[in-house]
Amino acid sequence: MNTQAPEQSKPSNFIRQIIDEDRASGKNQGRVVTRFPPEPNGYLHLGHAKSICLNFGLARDYAGICHLRMDDTNPTKEEQEYVDSIMNDVRWLGFEWKDKFFHASDYFLQLHDFAVELIKLGKAYVCELTAEQMRDYRGTLTQPGKESPYRSRSIEENLKLFAGMRNGEFPDNGKTLRLKIDMNSSNINLRDPVIYRIRRAHHQRTGDTWCIYPMYDYAHCLSDMLEGITHSICTLEFEDHRPLYDWILDTLKTPCHPQQIEFARLNLEFTMMSKRRLLELVEGKHVEGWDDPRMPTISGIRRRGITPEAIRNFAERVGVTKKNTTIEIELFESTVREDLDENCARAMAVIKPLKVVLTNVPENHEEWIDCAWHPKKPEMGSRKVGFTREVYIEQDDFMEVPPKGFHRLVPGGEVRLRHVGIIKCEEVIKNSAGQITTLHCSLDPETRTGMSGSNRKVKGTIHWVSAKHSLAAVARLYDRLFTVPNPADIDDWKATLNPKSLELVDTCFVESSLKGVPTLSRYQFERVGYFCLDASSQSAGQPVFNRVITLRDTWAKAQGTGAP
Numbered sequence: 393m394n395t396q397a398p399e400q401s402k403p404s405n406f407i408r409q410i411i412d413e414d415r416a417s418g419k420n421q422g423r424v425v426t427r428f429p430p431e432p433n434g435y436l437h438l439g440h441a442k443s444i445c446l447n448f449g450l451a452r453d454y455a456g457i458c459h460l461r462m463d464d465t466n467p468t469k470e471e472q473e474y475v476d477s478i479m480n481d482v483r484w485l486g487f488e489w490k491d492k493f494f495h496a497s498d499y500f501l502q503l504h505d506f507a508v509e510l511i512k513l514g515k516a517y518v519c520e521l522t523a524e525q526m527r528d529y530r531g532t533l534t535q536p537g538k539e540s541p542y543r544s545r546s547i548e549e550n551l552k553l554f555a556g557m558r559n560g561e562f563p564d565n566g567k568t569l570r571l572k573i574d575m576n577s578s579n580i581n582l583r584d585p586v587i588y589r590i591r592r593a594h595h596q597r598t599g600d601t602w603c604i605y606p607m608y609d610y611a612h613c614l615s616d617m618l619e620g621i622t623h624s625i626c627t628l629e630f631e632d633h634r635p636l637y638d639w640i641l642d643t644l645k646t647p648c649h650p651q652q653i654e655f656a657r658l659n660l661e662f663t664m665m666s667k668r669r670l671l672e673l674v675e676g677k678h679v680e681g682w683d684d685p686r687m688p689t690i691s692g693i694r695r696r697g698i699t700p701e702a703i704r705n706f707a708e709r710v711g712v713t714k715k716n717t718t719i720e721i722e723l724f725e726s727t728v729r730e731d732l733d734e735n736c737a738r739a740m741a742v743i744k745p746l747k748v749v750l751t752n753v754p755e756n757h758e759e760w761i762d763c764a765w766h767p768k769k770p771e772m773g774s775r776k777v778g779f780t781r782e783v784y785i786e787q788d789d790f791m792e793v794p795p796k797g798f799h800r801l802v803p804g805g806e807v808r809l810r811h812v813g814i815i816k817c818e819e820v821i822k823n824s825a826g827q828i829t830t831l832h833c834s835l836d837p838e839t840r841t842g843m844s845g846s847n848r849k850v851k852g853t854i855h856w857v858s859a860k861h862s863l864a865a866v867a868r869l870y871d872r873l874f875t876v877p878n879p880a881d882i883d884d885w886k887a888t889l890n891p892k893s894l895e896l897v898d899t900c901f902v903e904s905s906l907k908g909v910p911t912l913s914r915y916q917f918e919r920v921g922y923f924c925l926d927a928s929s930q931s932a933g934q935p936v937f938n939r940v941i942t943l944r945d946t947w948a949k950a951q952g953t954g955a956p
């Protein structure tokens with residue numbers, strides 16, 4: 393028996409308690425084998441990430457293994473592109489399945505043979521009710537069902553008809569194989585559920601070998617059993633299916649009987665966790681693709697610049713419970729910020745530039761200022777930032793007629809240029825249309841680093857880049873994809889898409905030290921936000937930076953929805 397304790401730092405939860413008890417009692421010889429069983433009909437999202445962190449995390453902490461299984465029993469919606477993306481996403485999150493990669497379709501023959509066994513046990517029959525009739529016969533939550541007239545066929549006849557189904561003798565949907573359980577059960581899932589249907593669909597792995605396909609509930613428990621899964625963890629909506637899961641394994645007297653355990657699925661404000669709806673966003677071109685940085689998909693999150701560590705921390709923080717809730721977006725955002733603050737190098741970038749000429753700095757002045765990459769992490773080293781007579785500052789950092797409490801640059805006022813010294817605005821230059829084009833400022837040489845006045849206090853510090861030594865860049869300022877916290881609950885959910893979820897700004901300048909950095913490099917642009925270099929930079933011919941997240945929650949304020 394494996395007695396290795398789970399990592400001390402992990403908070404316990406009810407699933408860990410079940411596993412601890414199982415190990416204490418010697419159940420499953422102390423082994424922990426979990427699985428993550430996505431249907432390859434779309435890209436994985438943050439909800440799946442929670443399930444991945446849970447299943448692979450348990451396997452890791454209990455020195456077990458987590459299988460990755462493609463639940464590919466529905467051939468019409470599944471594609472290799474999705475399989476590849478799923479494998480990529482699980483690996484990116486930091487998990488490994490070793491050689492335990494499976495497909496439910498690997499078991500099609502065994503599943504068929506179990507169905508034959510169920511027929512032989514008198515526990516399954518071939519039914520000819522149409523889908524509509526079957527709905528009628530099924531009854532409701534308050535009314536019992538009615539038995540199908542085909543329920544009492546002989547075992548021989550059922551065997552013959554099921555073989556006919558398999559051999560393509562009947563049209564699609566012409567017959568089904570159903571379990572013979574109990575049409576009076578208070579649990580509708582036990583009212584003779586269908587376990588096989590006829591469907592002449594090409595399967596991406598088994599081709600045209602099969603024209604009958606097993607239903608999820610039937611395939612799932614048997615796949616778990618065949619793989620020797622010990623703890624089959626799924627979301628709460630399957631709680632009512634557990635009696636069926638157990639019935640199938642008990643009736644077949646299988647040598648192994650995994651325990652199904654349900655937990656609450658992840659819901660997050662201002663987004664949606666349904667592959668079907670995410671597919672609609674992609675197909676309706678509301679976003680640029682599955683990996684659009686506004687999507688809650690793992691590929692979107694990755695492209696946005698969020699790290700796998702942040703996702704794992706988030707999964708840990710939301711925890712594992714039995715109660716469905718919607719997690720506040722602030723929890724997600726603060727987890728992302730914490731991770732970026734800790735790990736991102738700092739850099740200077742100006743998103744909407746205003747030219748400043750430092751009139752007392754010589755025209756040919758060229759200075760390389762040593763700036764630390766991270767204020768709290770000297771081990772990250774430093775870079776040289778070019779400083780010249782002409783610099784750009786953020787348009788927002790200057791106001792000709794400032795409101796009260798504006799601590800940045802104003803006519804005749806002073807502000808500190810980060811890493812340089814204090815400048816004073818001497819003159820505002822405008823074009824014929826009256827728009828401000830340039831500021832003429834003077835730099836107080838006594839306030840430069842190492843000089844006697846370097847500690848002189850002014851209210852504001854602003855960032856800048858050298859006009860000569862900076863790179864033109866594009867910034868994509870992403871915001872929440874929806875304007876309401878609960879789009880999934882709204883019938884016309886597409887009407888709640890945020891029209892301002894992407895602002896493209898092509899006027900940016902970033903410091904020259906960012907030249908040629910690899911895709912997905914992340915920075916905190918000081919005072920602006922966290923940014924990540926997008927893969928499209930190459931084809932764009934200039935750096936394209938995705939805003940991962942703002943430095944603070946400015947959103948609630950902008951929307952006028954509370955938070956100061």
Ligand code: ATP
Binds near residue numbers: 429438440463668
């Ligand atoms: P969707 O509704 O987005 O299509 P799904 O449940 O049909 O999701 P699957 O591919 O079947 O998608 O999911 C694979 C695993 O991920 C399942 O075990 C499922 O329980 C889990 N899962 C899916 N969505 C969530 C979620 N929001 N929170 C936690 N786990 C989830």
Ligand code: MG
Binds near residue numbers: 431
């Ligand atoms: Mg599913």
